[in-house]
Amino acid sequence: xxxxxxxxxxxxxxxxxxxxxxxxxxxxxxxxxxxxxxxxxxxxxxxxxxxxxxxxxxxxxxxxxxxxxxxxxxxxxxxxxxxxxxxxxxxxxxxxxxxxxxxxxxxxxxxxxxxxxxxxxxxxxxxxxxxxxxxxxxxxxxxxxxxxxxxxxxxxxxxxxxxxxxxxxxxxxxxxxxxxxxxxxxxxxxxxxxxxxxxxxxxxxxxxxxxxxxxxxxxxxxxxxxxxxxxxxxxxxxxxxxxxxxxxxxxxxxxxxxxxxxxxxxxxxxxxxxxxxxxxxxxxx
Amino acid sequence: xxxxxxxxxxxxxxxxxxxxxxxxxxxxxxxxxxxxxxxxxxxxxxxxxxxxxxxxxxxxxxxxxxxxxxxxxxxxxxxxxxxxxxxxxxxxxxxxxxxxxxxxxxxxxxxxxxxxxxxxxxxxxxxxxxxxxxxxxxxxxxxxxxxxxxxxxxxxxxxxxxxxxxxxxxxxxxxxxxxxxxxxxxxxxxxxxxxxxxxxxxxxxxxxxxxxxxxxxxxxxxxxxxxxxxxxxxxxxxxxxxxxxxxxxxxxxxxxxxxxxxxxxxxxxxxxxxxxxxxxx
Numbered sequence: 306x307x308x309x310x311x312x313x314x315x316x317x318x319x320x321x322x323x324x325x326x327x328x329x330x331x332x333x334x335x336x337x338x339x340x341x342x343x344x345x346x347x348x349x350x351x352x353x354x355x356x357x358x359x360x361x362x363x364x365x366x367x368x369x370x371x372x373x374x375x376x377x378x379x380x381x382x383x384x385x386x387x388x389x390x391x392x393x394x395x396x397x398x399x400x401x402x403x404x405x406x407x408x409x410x411x412x413x414x415x416x417x418x419x420x421x422x423x424x425x426x427x428x429x430x431x432x433x434x435x436x437x438x439x440x441x442x443x444x445x446x447x448x449x450x451x452x453x454x455x456x457x458x459x460x461x462x463x464x465x466x467x468x469x470x471x472x473x474x475x476x477x478x479x480x481x482x483x484x485x486x487x488x489x490x491x492x493x494x495x496x497x498x499x500x501x502x503x504x505x506x507x508x509x510x511x512x513x514x515x516x517x518x519x520x521x522x523x524x525x526x527x528x529x530x531x532x533x534x535x536x537x538x539x540x541x542x543x544x545x546x547x548x549x550x551x552x553x554x555x556x557x558x559x560x561x562x563x564x565x566x567x568x569x570x571x572x573x574x575x576x577x578x579x580x581x582x583x584x585x586x587x588x589x590x
Numbered sequence: 591x592x593x594x595x596x597x598x599x600x601x602x603x604x605x606x607x608x609x610x611x612x613x614x615x616x617x618x619x620x621x622x623x624x625x626x627x628x629x630x631x632x633x634x635x636x637x638x639x640x641x642x643x644x645x646x647x648x649x650x651x652x653x654x655x656x657x658x659x660x661x662x663x664x665x666x667x668x669x670x671x672x673x674x675x676x677x678x679x680x681x682x683x684x685x686x687x688x689x690x691x692x693x694x695x696x697x698x699x700x701x702x703x704x705x706x707x708x709x710x711x712x713x714x715x716x717x718x719x720x721x722x723x724x725x726x727x728x729x730x731x732x733x734x735x736x737x738x739x740x741x742x743x744x745x746x747x748x749x750x751x752x753x754x755x756x757x758x759x760x761x762x763x764x765x766x767x768x769x770x771x772x773x774x775x776x777x778x779x780x781x782x783x784x785x786x787x788x789x790x791x792x793x794x795x796x797x798x799x800x801x802x803x804x805x806x807x808x809x810x811x812x813x814x815x816x817x818x819x820x821x822x823x824x825x826x827x828x829x830x831x832x833x834x835x836x837x838x839x840x841x842x843x844x845x846x847x848x849x850x851x852x853x854x855x856x857x858x859x860x861x862x863x864x865x866x867x868x869x870x871x
Contacts, residue, residue, distance in 0.1 A: 390762060397687075424764030434755035437778055447763040496759070503763060 340409055341365035342507050342537035343389060348403035350381075350388050352396065358384050359561045362403070366507075366554075371529060371538045373552035373569065375545055377589060380558040382541045386509050388412070389539070390426040391419050408506050424451050427500030429510045433492035435484035435499070440467075440476050443484045443495055447503035462502065469535075470498035471528050490521025494528065501536075508532070510540040514547065526551050545585055549573050557581045623849070630846035633839050642811050649836055653844050655811040659726065659820040660851070663805055664795050666730035666815060671737030671794075672787050678738070679745025679783075684771050695746070698739035709735050710800030718804055726812075726819035729805030733794040740793065744786030748779040781862055788859035792852045798823035822848040 343366035350359040359381045366372045374382040384393075391412060393399045405412040407426055424447070435443050444463045448454055454462050463480075467473040472494045476487070484495055493513060500508060510529070514522040529538060529551045542548050548555050549569060556566040557576075565572060565581045576582045583589055637652050644651030678698075682691045713732035718724055752775050760770040776783070801807075806818040807828060822844055829841035 392758060392762065395757075395761070420764050420766050422764075423762055428758075428762035430755060430758065430762075432755060434753070434759045436756065436759065436774060446760075450769070451764055499759075499763065 340368075341406075342368040342408060343539060344404070344406045344409075345385075346404040346406075348385075348388070348405050349401060350384060350393075351400045352384075352393075353398045353400075357402075357561060359388070362563045364556055364563060364566045366537065366539055368537045369533060369535070370554065371533045371540060371552040373548035373555045374539065374541045374558060375543075375548050375555060375584070376558035376564075377584065378543075381561040382558045383511055385558070386428075386511050386539060386541050389507070389509055390423045390428055392428070394419060424503050425506045427503055427505035427508045429493070429496050429500055429508070429513045431512045432516045433489055433496050435487070435492050435495050437483065437485050439481045440484050440487070440495060441480040444498050444502045446499060451503060453502075453504060466498040466501040467495075469501055469532065470494045471524060471531070472498055488521070490517050490524060493517060493521070493525060497525070497528065497532075501532075506537065508536050508538045510538060512541055512543055515543060522547075545573070557584065559584070626842065626846045626849060629839075629842035630844075633843035634846065638843060643809050646834070651840065653820075653822065653825055653840070653847065655808065656820040656822045656825040656844065657847070658811060658813065659805070659808070660795060660822045660848075662813060662815060663726050663729045663801070663819060663821055664733065664791060666727065667733035667737060667794060668787075668791055670730065671734035671790070672741055674734075675738040675741025675790070676745050676783060676787070679742040680749060680771065680776060682742065683746040683749035684775070694742070698742045701735070701739040702743065705799075706732075706736055706797050707799035707802075710802060710804055713800065714803045724804060724806035724818040726805045726815040726817065729801045729819070729821070730815070732800035732804050733797060736794050736797065736800065737790045740790040741787055744789070745779075745783050748782035748786065749775055751782075752778050784862045785859040788855050788862065792855035792859070795855070796823055796848060796852055798827050802827075822851070 345362045345364050348359065348362040349357045351357045362385060374385065376382045387393055388401065388405060389407065389412065401413055407422065410422075411417060412422060436446065438446075441460075441463055444466050445459055448459060448462055449456075464473060464477075467476060472491060475491060476482075476495075484492065487495060493516070497508075497513070513529075514525050517525065526547060529540065532538060533553075540548075540552065552569045554567065555569040555572040557564045557572060557578075557580075559580055565576060565578045567577070572581060573585055576585065637650060639652060639657065640654055641650070641652035642655045643653070678694055682695055685691050710732050713728045713735070717728040717731060721728075756774060756778065757770055760774040761767075765773065801821050801824055805821055805824065807824040808818045808820045810820075812819050826841050826844045826848060829837040829844065832838070832841075
């Protein structure tokens, strides 16, 4: 399986498929794009017939910043996050209403190319889920598939992503080793590097530290803090201290509704809603 | 104190029973292998693997025609059966709810239980009877029919073991559904699929009944698949029911060769699963 790199090198790049919207090459250090990176307008979502799991969500996520979504279990925060890159598509019978836009483009319009959408919207999951392949191949997976760079530049891109994910120094001597041999915290940072490989506009993180120990958690948090200079991050977390530490804006979800959405400092010191205050002071959830 | 003694006695009793069951399961295998070695090993020499059968009444002779025959018949059967079985297994695992998958799974289960001689009869009706002569190809078709349901079900079971999170990871990177299936799910399960395939090959290599009225058997070294061809199980069958001591001796030796072939394939299957990038947990 290690021969894959050599194999890919021999494969000629096919002509771009005209039916697939090509990704415009992103200028490396472009100015922050105007308008919100993610925008929901009266968004509703349900897993089946019956009540909405999410109802009337309206929020705008600013680019190049970390936005946290907090709330008690079952409040719909993960459901919202997974709706953004349409991970619910695998499940039959889901419904949605209202608008959801990534960089101004509708997520649920009939003409939306889900594959292209997911290339622009990276995702890091609750539990580290590296592919059972080498460290290198894990990061090279996305860019190789999406032909983001020339094959010759692939090693550079992999190194850059691993450096951004603060993992390079730990794995640079064993890029060919199986990723499943890394520690849990390293695996999660590898998954972040893998998501960065696609150079996403938006990075979704679904409780990325819930399966990690405190030290690994700290490393990932520092990483998130670093990454916000280049990426827009939306993080769902159970951990309020974490939200307070890493995010600049915080949304509080409860019972499938957006209760409050404001600057993180405000949410945690002077929330406008009683329900928010009850939650952040630990009276429920 | 009393309870502790009672608990220990019970535990010892149960461990003893389980151990006994293991021994009982292993005894037949040991008996078969041992008996074959005693009866057959003495006849295995260079000539046995390099010569064809000697004329009736003459001592000696070998089974090279049957070894070549088995390799060809099983090889052709695998070429037909494995791709179909694996592809159908992938389909059933990736689209489990569809009506086609349900029907395929049901048919495979029924076919898994079909006696192999019945499959042989069908191959005779479809291929041998219209062509008006026996052929190795007809035998391969019969064996391929036996392989498909076996390979299908093992492939499906293997793919079902792939954790959902791995699939999500690939989809979230912008992998289309079909590429997720092939590049991630199937790649991950490849060692398991290889094992299942090798075990199926080993299973059909020993099948006798479907070959009786398809490949028929032959006294000559032949590589033409449109003609009757010898195979190891057929040679065992023919020699074993023959009237001569010499034939019985050859039958034992051939049976030993056959079981060694199957054993080698099974061990190869074991080694194939010891990949570096296999799934954990």
